[in-house]
Amino acid sequence: MTQTEHRVDYEPAEALRGSAPAREASCGPDGEGVIARFEQAARRSEDREARAALAGDEESLQALWKRHRRWVAAILLAHKPRWADLDDLLQEVALAVVRKMHELRDPGAVRPWLRTVAINAAHAAGRSGAKRSRDIGLSEEDPHAERNTRSGISPGVPEAGRRLMELAMELPDGYREPLLLKAVHNLSYREIGSILGLPETTIETRIARGRRQLRELAIEHGISE
Amino acid sequence: MSEGELDILITRVVDGRASHEDWRRLEALAGQDAxxxxxxxxxxxxxxxxxxxxGMAVGVAASVELPAPVAHEAHRARFQVGERTRRVAMWGGWAAAALVTLAFVSKQPPGGTPQQANTGGPILSAADALSxxxxxxxxxxxxxxxxPDKVLVNTQPLADGQGYDVVYFRLIMERDRVPDLYRFSSDELGQPxxxxxxxxQISTNVTNPL
Incomplete structure (x- = not known):
């Protein structure tokens, strides 16, 4: 990201700086303190779990995986080719966790590492699909067309949701990822920031812009009025 | 007010983070533009x-557990066996598309069908051994x-015209117990x-909820 893009990203959030989130405002000073203490305790617990997992404790590794796998799936969703199976890619990430996570030294690096592994797995699927399509003479845009065009979105998802997700996939990378992370599990801006390695204000701005672009796309495609 | 500022206000409301001040500004803006x-x-x-x-799309994550931390060589050995099985399965899938109930008369082993076979005594032939x-x-x-059906792979008339050379699969349904089930995926380097x-597990021990 360029310096200019960073500045522009900050601008709207900076303009509103000082207006505390509603949950804090509504809770008052005491409630704010309780939430802050709760979040600190959760961070300490997660940190302990990550340290134990990196030290080779199998139970902690299992717990760590269960804690993170849903948002990892969202990252895969944001980057995978349309035809690739989400569960296959998620299993690849799970395998990398077992085989390589112990090489990490910093528990704070777990989230960015998981994201990198997920993105690599998604891109590797894209490359293998493109190569295969060249080998058998198919369009690279739809390398597995012979597999009856699977969208990669669960068949049980309602039509409006499926179409909106497809539109979300058209958003720029920088907006698509935080938007999907926010949509899954309701991650906080701080958590999304720790995954993407960005400040909370940038996350807020990107989600806000992503939502606006999605709204405009939805209207353009007749999903919304 | 910029468009970006409005987007931030809206996203704070959507995420339940809007403060009293955010709401006040939003209402003021809405007063100017409905x-x-x-x-x-x-x-x-x-x-x-x-x-x-x-949420529905990533629901699959709940069923993806970490693989057992088996040694790398064990992974490789299992893969090699699995890969051979997969290849046979792929070829078998092709052959199954041409599934034909073989109507030729095969020589039954002495003792008739497997159920009736005499399991004692010497093995007289391959068919006897199979029975x-x-x-x-x-x-x-x-x-x-x-x-009962066999999967036809290939037929070829005999040179002397006295019949056909037939290649087929026999299908024997077997049961085994294993500690774990594995499927084959590929790692981040594309290696299977x-x-x-x-x-x-679906519990069958249902009790009356009433």
Whole structure:
């Protein structure tokens, strides 16, 4: 990201700086303190779990995986080719966790590492699909067309949701990822920031812009009025 | 007010983070342009739909467990066996498309069908050995039965015109017990690797909820 893009990203959030989130405002000073203490305790617990997992404790590794796998799936969703199976890619990430996570030294690096592994797995699927399509003479845009065009979105998802997700996939990378992370599990801006390695204000701005672009796309495609 | 500022206000409301001051500003903006309420409603609606859709899409994550931490060589050995099985399965799938119930008369082993085979005594032929295998396997619970249909792979008339050379699969249904189930996926380098499959157990011990 360029310096200019960073500045522009900050601008709207900076303009509103000082207006505390509603949950804090509504809770008052005491409630704010309780939430802050709760979040600190959760961070300490997660940190302990990550340290134990990196030290080779199998139970902690299992717990760590269960804690993170849903948002990892969202990252895969944001980057995978349309035809690739989400569960296959998620299993690849799970395998990398077992085989390589112990090489990490910093528990704070777990989230960015998981994201990198997920993105690599998604891109590797894209490359293998493109190569295969060249080998058998198919369009690279739809390398597995012979597999009856699977969208990669669960068949049980309602039509409006499926179409909106497809539109979300058209958003720029920088907006698509935080938007999907926010949509899954309701991650906080701080958590999304720790995954993407960005400040909370940038996350807020990107989600806000992503939502606006999605709204405009939805209207353009007749999903919304 | 910039468009970006309005987007931030809307997204704070959608995420339940809007402060009293945010609401005050939003109401002031809506007083000048009623389209603000429409944008907010639309953003709320899109967010609800997207959350539900993404939640369903990533629901698969709940069933993806970490594979057992088996040694790398064990992974490789299992893969090699699995890969051979997969290739046979692929070829078998092709052959199954040309499934033909073979109507030729094959020589039954002495003793008739496997169920009737005499399992004692010397092995007289390959067919006899197979019958004894099936009978013994059924007693041990390992073999369920041989499927009545065979899968035709190839036929070729004999040079002397006295019949056909027939190549086919016999299908023997067997049962085994294994500690874990694996499927084959590929790692981040594209190398095939086994991944444990967890099949959810459905309890049959149903009690009356009333």
């Amino acid at each position: 389209g603000v309420w429409r944008d907010l409603a639309q953003a709320q609606r899109d967010d609800q739909i997207l959350r539900r859709a993404v 004894k295998y099936i009978a013994q396997g059924q007693r041990e619970g390992r073999v369920i039965n041989e499927m 690797v086994p991944v444990r499959v967890v099949i959810p």
